[in-house]
Amino acid sequence: MTVRKKPLVVITRKLPDQVETRMRELFDAKLNVDDKPMTQPELVAAMKEADVLVPTITDRIDAALIAQAGEKLKLIANFGNGVDNIDVAAAAKKGIAVTNTPNVLNEDTADMTMALILAVPRRLTEGAELLKSGGKWAGWSPTWMLGRRIWGKRLGIVGMGRIGTAVARRAKAFGLSIHYHNRKRVAPAIEDELEATYWDSLDQMLARMDIISVNCPSTPATFHLLSARRLELMQPRSYLVNTARGDVVDEEALIRLIDEGKLAGAGLDVFEHEPSMNPKLQKLAKANKIVILPHMGSATIEGRIDMGEKVIINIRTFFDGHRPPDRVLPRTV
């Protein structure tokens, strides 16, 4: 009987305990129990020794790093849905497969999107912070702390994939009418269920919505998709919510337009150049023009365990000689 050696799996960050326990059982797992982000030399060393690298969305696995991978490295199993941190084409050229963790974070991210859709127009954090800080409240009054009604407004979703659709379902229940722009029109059954209107022209949709929700992935084609010119098409009373990736929106233009009163505000779970934040965003948050969160859309215990299980299934399937369920192929556009 031949005893198969367990693959050496290097994991770049601390994962939920039960995921790490399972990884230890199944693989020769090299964990990062201190959860200190790996330096570039540490990542190079990991790429050289591992059979499988499990990075997260904050590890930049670019072509230069992939070029230094050892012969053994056969799989990069991303702990994350987005793969904008990985040069998938460079990996494919070197014969390294890439997988991600789709689907399991759709509902959590959609919940957070809905929370941000509500938070800015309904002045949620403003009210909460007033009481938390012991600020003076003279009691309920007919004209105090008024926000804007959500029910009956138009929501335009940019990117009607799995997360966008989950957002639409929630938003419909809140009485918003659903509009969307996508590379491809969704199935008629989904349009019917959501009573959704498809906009072939993103520009035209932007000009007519009360709230825009960004739910598309970050790719070279979506970099600054919401450019200054496009953001300027939006109504001054409208809001922008982004729970996708910061670089889909031209952040400087967004800041300027909110500052000038040409947009009513924004709810942002993501921003360009995370984790460092443009100080102008903090200024807008202090002025209660935006609500900004530190990339928490998928941050639930259940979600992170589900993501870990997906990583494990991908690795096991790959080493059983099959195509892993969440294989990511290089983009053709």
Ligand SMILES: O=C(O)C(=O)CO
């Ligand atoms: O998995 C991802 O792509 C995330 O952004 C996690 O929130």
